[in-house]
Amino acid sequence: MVEIHLRVNGVTRSLDLEPWVSLLDALRERLDLTGTKKGCDQGACGACTVLADGERINSCLALAVQYAGREITTIEGVAHPLQAAFVRHDGLQCGYCTSGQICSALAMLAEHRAGAPSAVTGDPAATGVELSRAEIAERMSGNLCRCGAYNGIVSAIQEVAEMETAR
Amino acid sequence: MTDVQTRELPAGRTTGRNVGRPIDRVDGTAKTTGAARYAAEYPYPGLTHAALVHATISRGRITSVDTAEAAAVPGVLAVITHLNAPAMKPPPPVSPLNLSTLVSGTTVNYLNTDEVHWDGQPVGVVVAETREAALRAAALVRVGYRELPATVDFAAGQGDARPEKSSPIQPGAVAKGDAAAAIAAAAVSVDVRYTTPPHHHNAIEPHATTAVWDGDRLTVHEGSQSIAWMRSHLALRFGVPAAGVRVISPYVGGAFGGKGMVWAGTVLTVLAARVTGRPVRLALTREGVYRTVGGRTPSAQRVALGASADGALTGLIHTSVTRTGRVGGMPEQVTSASRHLYDVPNITLQQATVPLDLLSNTAMRAPGESIGTFALEAAIDELACELDMDPILLRMRNEPARDPVDGKRFAHRMLREAYALGAERFGWPERTPRPGSMRDGKWLVGMGVATAYHPSWQFSANVTVRLAADGTVVVRCGFHEMGMGGATAQAQIAADALGVPFEAVRVEYGDSDLPTGPAAGGSAQTASVAAGLLAACEKLKRSVLALARRSGDSPLRGRRPHDLQARDGGLWAGASGPGETYAAILGRAGRASVEARVGSDTRAGEILGQAKFIAKFLRDRRRWVKAACGAQFCEVRVDSDTGEVRVSRWVGSFDVGTVINAKTTAGQLRGGIVMGIGMALSEETLLDPRTGRIMNPNLAEYHVPVHADIPPIDVHYLNEPDPTMPLGLIGVGEVSITGVAAAISNAVYHATGKRVRDLPITLDKLL
Ligand code: FES
Numbered sequence A: 001m002v003e004i005h006l007r008v009n010g011v012t013r014s015l016d017l018e019p020w021v022s023l024l025d026a027l028r029e030r031l032d033l034t035g036t037k038k039g040c041d042q043g044a045c046g047a048c049t050v051l052a053d054g055e056r057i058n059s060c061l062a063l064a065v066q067y068a069g070r071e072i073t074t075i076e077g078v079a080h081p082l083q084a085a086f087v088r089h090d091g092l093q094c095g096y097c098t099s100g101q102i103c104s105a106l107a108m109l110a111e112h113r114a115g116a117p118s119a120v121t122g123d124p125a126a127t128g129v130e131l132s133r134a135e136i137a138e139r140m141s142g143n144l145c146r147c148g149a150y151n152g153i154v155s156a157i158q159e160v161a162e163m164e165t166a167r
Numbered sequence B: 001m002t003d004v005q006t007r008e009l010p011a012g013r014t015t016g017r018n019v020g021r022p023i024d025r026v027d028g029t030a031k032t033t034g035a036a037r038y039a040a041e042y043p044y045p046g047l048t049h050a051a052l053v054h055a056t057i058s059r060g061r062i063t064s065v066d067t068a069e070a071a072a073v074p075g076v077l078a079v080i081t082h083l084n085a086p087a088m089k090p091p092p093p094v095s096p097l098n099l100s101t102l103v104s105g106t107t108v109n110y111l112n113t114d115e116v117h118w119d120g121q122p123v124g125v126v127v128a129e130t131r132e133a134a135l136r137a138a139a140l141v142r143v144g145y146r147e148l149p150a151t152v153d154f155a156a157g158q159g160d161a162r163p164e165k166s167s168p169i170q171p172g173a174v175a176k177g178d179a180a181a182a183i184a185a186a187a188v189s190v191d192v193r194y195t196t197p198p199h200h201h202n203a204i205e206p207h208a209t210t211a212v213w214d215g216d217r218l219t220v221h222e223g224s225q226s227i228a229w230m231r232s233h234l235a236l237r238f239g240v241p242a243a244g245v246r247v248i249s250p251y252v253g254g255a256f257g258g259k260g261m262v263w264a265g266t267v268l269t270v271l272a273a274r275v276t277g278r279p280v281r282l283a284l285t286r287e288g289v290y291r292t293v294g295g296r297t298p299s300a301q302r303v304a305l306g307a308s309a310d311g312a313l314t315g316l317i318h319t320s321v322t323r324t325g326r327v328g329g330m331p332e333q334v335t336s337a338s339r340h341l342y343d344v345p346n347i348t349l350q351q352a353t354v355p356l357d358l359l360s361n362t363a364m365r366a367p368g369e370s371i372g373t374f375a376l377e378a379a380i381d382e383l384a385c386e387l388d389m390d391p392i393l394l395r396m397r398n399e400p401a402r403d404p405v406d407g408k409r410f411a412h413r414m415l416r417e418a419y420a421l422g423a424e425r426f427g428w429p430e431r432t433p434r435p436g437s438m439r440d441g442k443w444l445v446g447m448g449v450a451t452a453y454h455p456s457w458q459f460s461a462n463v464t465v466r467l468a469a470d471g472t473v474v475v476r477c478g479f480h481e482m483g484m485g486g487a488t489a490q491a492q493i494a495a496d497a498l499g500v501p502f503e504a505v506r507v508e509y510g511d512s513d514l515p516t517g518p519a520a521g522g523s524a525q526t527a528s529v530a531a532g533l534l535a536a537c538e539k540l541k542r543s544v545l546a547l548a549r550r551s552g553d554s555p556l557r558g559r560r561p562h563d564l565q566a567r568d569g570g571l572w573a574g575a576s577g578p579g580e581t582y583a584a585i586l587g588r589a590g591r592a593s594v595e596a597r598v599g600s601d602t603r604a605g606e607i608l609g610q611a612k613f614i615a616k617f618l619r620d621r622r623r624w625v626k627a628a629c630g631a632q633f634c635e636v637r638v639d640s641d642t643g644e645v646r647v648s649r650w651v652g653s654f655d656v657g658t659v660i661n662a663k664t665t666a667g668q669l670r671g672g673i674v675m676g677i678g679m680a681l682s683e684e685t686l687l688d689p690r691t692g693r694i695m696n697p698n699l700a701e702y703h704v705p706v707h708a709d710i711p712p713i714d715v716h717y718l719n720e721p722d723p724t725m726p727l728g729l730i731g732v733g734e735v736s737i738t739g740v741a742a743a744i745s746n747a748v749y750h751a752t753g754k755r756v757r758d759l760p761i762t763l764d765k766l767l
């Protein structure tokens, strides 16, 4: 057993756990933060996406002990216009991929603001690349939605991105 | 029940203020904040975790089990195998008198037998204090086997396929005229074979069960499409009264047919909780889902068509071979759309199945129709090319006025209108017919079209509606919410039926303690619940009126139910006549609430409900052919260097009757198209032909569509009511996956001149 201090959604939680417990299981099973979902437990679906110091990670591929002292944000700690936009654009059906989509999108928007290119960005060195539907879809492709709510998800993200640029 | 809804139809249409509107789904906030709890997310004091041990042979008997190492893992509470498991009753044989018998995923009495029937069958379950310990210990259980010969390869087993017999539910063969002779004599003909691989649902929520016993009372949290049948099934298997079993399922993380049956994980979690006396949670691994939950059957199909030179069809042959498991599964109605789509004088349809030593197949979004329309609608396109005729023109040339097989009337069919609308939105006239003629740089551009078709169903639903003195309404029905927006749609319907604001209605669902709802299958749930709900609202309004008439002061005194309009939170005589609010009526009568109920959950009520359903089903079936239909248009771009296929545009134009919620309906229609795109281009479950073991049981190697694969999908619907359905609505869950694979394969042909008749259309097949 290892004792660690996890900072989740601004609160420090202390945990006694085996070193092989994933961050995802620590959140879901030990801290009862079940908003983060498990779709595959092997980095293939994105349902478990959380933010670690603002960057998106697949928490199923992370060991909880590695993240001691890092600032973890789960869906329970998110309060952002994107959530309402998902509902307005019906970017969800069953809701099981939704937490991951939202956390992933928040980090993706930050990546874009920081000038990170994607595989569909024509010129990787260009600045101020417009967040087109194709750009959003490419950058969100690590988050599967079997219900096929992709169009609504992209619309929600695009609307929020436009709102942020307008500000 | 039926009469009431039929009478309701005009009123429902004209006073609809909520029905049809694009209202946000009521559970949207719970799902976007992480508050919605799914089956594996219920905390219980003393909760334990289970993991399964899977057989590693295709068929045989267990000869030895060594659990010593597993039991020694710290935290392990029990290692249960057939050597120490308590007896359970076997799954019941299917009986038409008790429809819950349809719900057994397989006929295997897990851990009550030493027999192995498929590679992956659970042969043990480990319970531990933590999930990690359970998984670790499960990997340490050593099982010895004596293998028996097994037949697992679909391609090799097809020769043994037996023709299906028809049943009242699944019409089998059709032999109208002499199709073979007509095709042989036809001016133009095609005769082609198509194959489709096995598919898996891959709902993003893997199946999970949390089971808690309290004496003989059992609580189960499970994402399910059939909570009432699951309750009956578990009660029977464990020999306890059904009244003490409660299945709770408010959120289902996707299902698509995969959560319709009761599979091993559910039964074994309940068993493990019985053995350990502790609450047990089993969250299947993704691989565990593939090993224990059935998927879509593969198919081999033949379609032959004959036509005169002007495109009048003279003969149609559609035959199919699919597989079941020797331990369960169902034949798929692969040729069902071929019964109804074209006006052909000579039709031969025949479905055959072969049982294999594999896990049962099970329903997956539009079982039968999704793969059947691939073959039929691709063959129609092939014929159009042979005829040098526009494929839409060919379809319209052969659009029937009545059912081609038995001359019954269509309850509703607006396929022509759907095509006209879709063609206009898509810009079909811009297409140049010659394959390869629409190049854009390195991209070969192709446009394809196909018909979507899915029968519409309606089951029985027990519903209660309670109206409180403050004007709020609670609708209660044990239906299922897997993402379709059912609670939102039913709240819209109740709001209009009672003339109250949408916000005043709360809908309770997903709990087997509620009045029994329909299973969520066959795209039937919305219509089924709506019928019960409308009837309950009618009853409720009559009760309220009776209350009002008891008072000498009520302006409703002397009024009859049919004089009244429900609006503005009360009952009023016509559009401008006198009336009063529910609050006033209930307040005067000193009543806190009034409740109305449709259907009964007693055993007698259940039998009566079932009998009514079957009677209505058979009556409807004698009179009408009922279905949703539509036209799928797509544009693909094929990379001329790599053969990669990208779907660049989509227009789906559907005839789905009255649309209850414009937003969630569009979402469901898009969702089906997305799954169809996966079926066309990337999805395939790969089995080792020697063992039948699934080789890609994960989301990394079974490729479902991702964001980047999906263009904006433009969906349209005609919004014309089907007069034979409650409020005129037709279910939308499945129709939109049908025709998708054909539209894509037709577009790929148009782009490249290559016909790929073997799904998925991967790039290797185009180079
Ligand atoms: S659960 Fe982590 S990526 Fe799927």
Ligand code: FES
Pocket: A091, A092, A093, A094, A095, A096, A097, A098, A144, A145, A146, A147, A148, A149, B204, B253, B254, B483
């Ligand atoms: S909403 Fe169901 S998987 Fe995305």
